[in-house]
Amino acid sequence: MASPTVDRRTVLARLTRLAPGLAAFVHYRREDLRHDIVAGVCVASVALPVGVAYAELAGFNPAIGLYSCLWPLVAYALFGTSRQLIVGPDAATCALIAASLTPLAAPGSDAYLALSMTLAFVAGLICIAAGLIGLGACADFLSRPILTGFMNGIAISIALGQVGKLLGFRIETTGIIRPFIEIVEKVGQTHLPTLAVGLGAFALLVALPKAAPRVPTALATLAIAACVVGLFSLDSHGVRTIGAVPAGLPWFTVPRIPFNKLDTLVVDAAGIALISFCSAMLTARSFAARNRYEIDDDREFAAIGAANIVSALTQGFAISGADSRTAMNDMAGGRTQLASLVAAATIGLVLVFLTKPLQYVPTPALGAVLVMAAVSLVDLATLRTLWRESRGEFFICVSATLGVVLFGSLKGILLAVVLALFRFIRLVARPPCEVLGTVEGMKGFHSIARHANARQTPGLCLFRFNAPIVFFNARHFKLSAINAINATVPAPRWFVLDAIAVTSLDVTGRRVVEELREELARRGVTFVLAGRRTQRLEWRERHGLSQVVDEQLHFPTLRTAVRAFHTKQQADSQPDSQM
Template sequence: MASPAADRRTVLARLARLAPGLASFVHYRRDDLRHDIVAGVCVASVALPVGVAYAELAGFNPAIGLYSCLWPLVAYALFGTSRQLIVGPDAATCALIAAALTPFAAPGSDAYLALSATLTFVAGLICIAAGWVGLGACADFLSRPILTGFMNGIAISIALGQVGKLLGFKIASTGIIRPFIEIVEKIGQTHWPTLAVGSGAFALLIALPKLAPRVPTALATLAIAAGVVGLFSLDSYGVRTIGAVPPGLPWLTLPTLSFTKLDTLVVDAAGIALISFCSAMLTARSFAARNHYEIDDDREFAAIGAANIVSSLTQGFAISGADSRTAMNDMAGGRTQMASLVAAASIGLVLVFLTKPLQYVPTPALGAVLVMAAVSLVDLATLRTLWRESRSEFFICISATLGVVLFGSLRGILLAVVLALFRFIRLVARPSCEVLGTVEGMKGFHSIARHADARQTPGLCLFRFNAPIVFFNARHFRLSVLNAIDASVPTPTWFVLDAITVTSVDVTGRRVVEELREELGRRGVTFVLAGRRTQRLEWREKHGLRHAADNQLHYPTLRAAVQAFHAMRKPKKPSQSPT
């Protein structure tokens, strides 16, 4: 019979598999509480203005933005594996929501909110399903250049979308060229009080970090702008405000699935799920590495899904990992998921007791906050690095940016995914190949292309293929081998393939290798393998070929193959006849 302690360990192990965050609370240390409380309050001070601003971006009432900052934080704290990651509305998901729903309903309407709940719920289900089947590795396929390009495109789109709020007129066009033309045409309609409020907000956003670095800049800016509007009644002069925010916590609602639009929403939800997860993973991995712990990709996928489902059930919209709020959490000393619970509690207190002052927050000040947030998304440092280190990845990054700006966020995602697939196919279908030689003073064998003083042994061609030999690169392997032999002077009598770098060979690859061996034999060149000898013998035994004829020369290492070649070439001593 198991002891109570063993039963408790079993329960905790099961709990850790289902809800890693909840399991961490069981072992919570009191020493962390003070740090987590401070960090949670700091996170809430950043999340409040950002939630209001991003709700405006996505086409919702400001309260919806605050709802999206509340219960999803609790859900992620229970199911996530990152100690620092803060979830909530972010620029990319808000832009995707607006692009997906605007064709079907007017922003802010009940129909718009219902479609958003469905979209968020489906995105959450997709994330959970992807986590269960082990698709967490999908984050690795969207490289940093592609995600950087996508985020740069989102930043440009957001900034252009806020110009109308800052100038006091509506911009109906989308893209980059047509909105710019529309702005030029309507510049005479500028509402000067609105422009003054927006300009003042910009001045505060720039000056406050220098004058009072410990003060939450966005929160202080919106508070000052709301005070000015209320004090001087600027709303009566035509300056738009966000209006009344209903007090109280969000109630539980079930999304009403619109089956007529479900097929379209599923595609949009898949795009939101992909970008939400990849964006969150980049942030979570960065802070996990900084704080020396590991995260579980698949559980993170499921945790983001759970947070989205909770958001849809509590009148929120789609969320993701939030860079700025996660950075604030880490900077303020947050150590565990408890900081997320403290932040959620702080936001809940604001919703219950402090919603009245929010009605005076001016729309141009929100626009200024969003423009500054968009500017912070632009990553010029990565662009400069890509230009120096890899021109091809630089152009992939620029292509992703142009895809978002010219074709919209959702099509930009598709373009980014296609670029990622093309890049992956290019890397594995056309891997690097190397002819090897020896370099004086260096052990082993090295690429003759990278070492000008590398020497080849006459009559011997050592070849390295840096990939598995499979159906989509087998022809490239064959042509590369033939080109290497044709370029060797004199023509080699032995061709040695380094099998260590060939991680696997499929049926097509084995057929091509056998045909190549026969072709080289007709040329008088012996095909030799070096490395993975035991693995090849096990494969032959497994497939019933143990006792079949095997005339393939196979040595355990490249050095052993080279030694055998020299031994073969060494002239034999003539035998002496007895006297």
């Protein structure tokens, strides 16, 4: 009979496989407690104003933003593998929610909230399913240029969307050109007290980090703005405030799924799931590398899904990883997932006891916070780097930005992904090909195109094709090889293909290699392979097929192939020397 200790260990092992965050609490170190408590309170101080502001951005009552900050933190702490990542409302996710739901229901209405809960629930299910089938690696396919361009576009869209709140009038159009024209036409309707509050908030957001770097800037700005509104009764003079925020914790509620709109919501939820996960993964990977530990991509996918489902069940909206709050957690010394629980508890206390002061927070101050958040999203450094290093990726980055601004978030990211796929196909379909030679003072073999003093061995053509040889680039391989042979002077006796660079070979590729071998044989040129010899022999034995190249003409490395060529040349010249 198994001992109770063994049973407990078995149960614990199974639970930690399901909820990896539990391991951090089971093996919690007392010396981490003080750091996690301080970090959790600091995270909450940033999350509170951001949650209210992003709720406004997504078209919700401020309380919904706080609900979306609360229980998802608890869910991620249990199911996530990152020690620092903080989840919650995110600018890109909120912009996607607004873009998805505004055509379906009026922002702020009960129908709008019901649709948002369904959207978060479906996005969560998609994330969990993707994690279970091992799609965590899909984060690698949204490249840094795409995400940079996407975030820059979101930043521009957010900033434009707040201009009306800062000037005191509503902007009806979307995009970038039409809102700009509308702003110019309505600038005479500017409400001066509203503009004054907004400018004052901007001044605080700029000055406070320098004057009091330890004070949470956004929270202090909104608190000061609320005090000014309350003291001078600015709300009675036309300055909009967020209004009454209901006190208390959110009830668990199963969302009512509108099946007549489910097809539209599933598509939008898939986009939100992908962007939320990829954004969270970039943040989680960055802080994991900084703190020297590893995270599990697939478990992270499932954890983001669990957090979204919990948000949906507690009257919240879709969430993601939050860069600023994660950075605050790390800067404040957060060491484990307990910091997320402390942050959630702090937000819960505010919801229960401190909601009354929130009603005085002015909308223009929230607009200023969102504009500053948007400015922080803009990444000009990466744009400059891309311009210097890769004009193609710079073009993809700018296309993502313009796509988001001109066509909306989902269409913009889709455009950028399509462009990236086309570029990937072009790179693989037309990879760089190199004729190799030796360079004095350098080991190995190097491209004669990149080294002016590279020297080819007479009678030998060393050729490197930097890609797998498959159906969509096989013809390009053959033509490039023939051109290399034609350009080699004197005409080569051996053509040596560097097989190390050829990572795979499909049926079409094998057929084209055979055709090249036969054509070279008609010219009196021997086709030789260098590298991957063991792999080719194992493949031939497994499939029982004829070999493309004779085993005697397949060498382990380029150097052994060149030595064999010299040995054959010497052997061929010996009978002549004896005559």
